[in-house]
Amino acid sequence: MLQLKDNDYEKMPGHWVLARMGKTVLRPGGIELSKKMITNLHITDRDKVAEFAPGLGITARLALENNPFAYTGIEQDPEAARRVGLYLNGVNQKCSVANSEETGLENQSTTIVYGEAMLTMQSNKLKNKIIGESHRILEPGGKYGIHEMCLIPDNISEDMKKEIQKDLSSVIRVNARPLTISEWKEILEQNDFSILKVETAPMHLLNIQRLIEDEGVKGTLKLGYNILSTPKARARVLDMKSIFRKYSKYLGAVSIVAQKNV
Numbered sequence: 238m239l240q241l242k243d244n245d246y247e248k249m250p251g252h253w254v255l256a257r258m259g260k261t262v263l264r265p266g267g268i269e270l271s272k273k274m275i276t277n278l279h280i281t282d283r284d285k286v287a288e289f290a291p292g293l294g295i296t297a298r299l300a301l302e303n304n305p306f307a308y309t310g311i312e313q314d315p316e317a318a319r320r321v322g323l324y325l326n327g328v329n330q331k332c333s334v335a336n337s338e339e340t341g342l343e344n345q346s347t348t349i350v351y352g353e354a355m356l357t358m359q360s361n362k363l364k365n366k367i368i369g370e371s372h373r374i375l376e377p378g379g380k381y382g383i384h385e386m387c388l389i390p391d392n393i394s395e396d397m398k399k400e401i402q403k404d405l406s407s408v409i410r411v412n413a414r415p416l417t418i419s420e421w422k423e424i425l426e427q428n429d430f431s432i433l434k435v436e437t438a439p440m441h442l443l444n445i446q447r448l449i450e451d452e453g454v455k456g457t458l459k460l461g462y463n464i465l466s467t468p469k470a471r472a473r474v475l476d477m478k479s480i481f482r483k484y485s486k487y488l489g490a491v492s493i494v495a496q497k498n499v
């Protein structure tokens with residue numbers, strides 16, 4: 238999907254349209270919320286870390302700054318996995334092309350698992366499967382970090398929830414099923430995790446200030462130029478931006494760090 242020969246901007250998932258235009262940070266709370274999640278995971282040189290859906294490897298680099306004993310990325314897109322591989326040079330570092338619901342990793346072979354902007358796009362059944370897989374591969378007491386889109390407030394009406402999910406899925410061209418913060422906590426607890434830390438940020442993925450924070454001034458200018466000079470991609474970006482703006486009152490980003498019960 239990320240490969241250069243595929244130019245079908247009409248049908249491409251929104252995150253790959255943005256990535257093709259030069260966006261590297263593809264999660265709702267931006268790099269700052271990722272940094273908070275990594276801090277809250279307290280990665281040390283004894284940790285065996287697995288990252289679900291590393292995308293372009295930006296958070297992988299943050300995690301690797303803590304010199305974990307091992308790092309394994311689990312990414313379903315081959316080109317994205319190849320790009321993550323470019324950041325990996327230690328003996329215990331790799332990125333596999335695989336699905337997070339079936340990683341192929343041994344039971345209890347990791348101490349920390351995290352994933353960003355990847356559960357939101359799954360059905361409830363698959364969300365549970367992926368969280369269950371992280372539970373299976375974690376040691377008891379191991380930590381699981383997520384960073385996802387959320388709906389606010391907790392008591393948002395079912396009708397509004399459905400309307401947002403429908404409009405988001407239509408502009409992003411992938412299933413978009415964000416949960417409220419209470420629901421995110423609940424789904425983790427139902428899978429035998431205890432909540433350690435919850436952090437939030439506004440859902441400002443395409444706001445100019447966030448773009449500069451995430452991509453830098455040069456990166457933002459390059460992104461702007463690419464979008465302006467690619468009409469089909471520009472139409473998609475404008476559609477996404479208008480839906481994010483329409484529902485800005487109801488959309489947020491949340492990072493939760495939870496612990497596998499002992």
Ligand SMILES: C[S@@+](CC[C@H](N)C(=O)[O-])C[C@H]1O[C@@H](n2cnc3c(N)ncnc32)[C@H](O)[C@@H]1O
Binds near residue numbers: 289
């Ligand atoms: C919105 S991007 C987020 C990428 C990165 N985590 C970030 O925050 O910048 C979604 C990523 O999830 C990957 N993905 C989606 N479902 C997956 C699954 N079931 N297993 C592994 N990767 C998955 C996609 O290939 C893509 O890289």
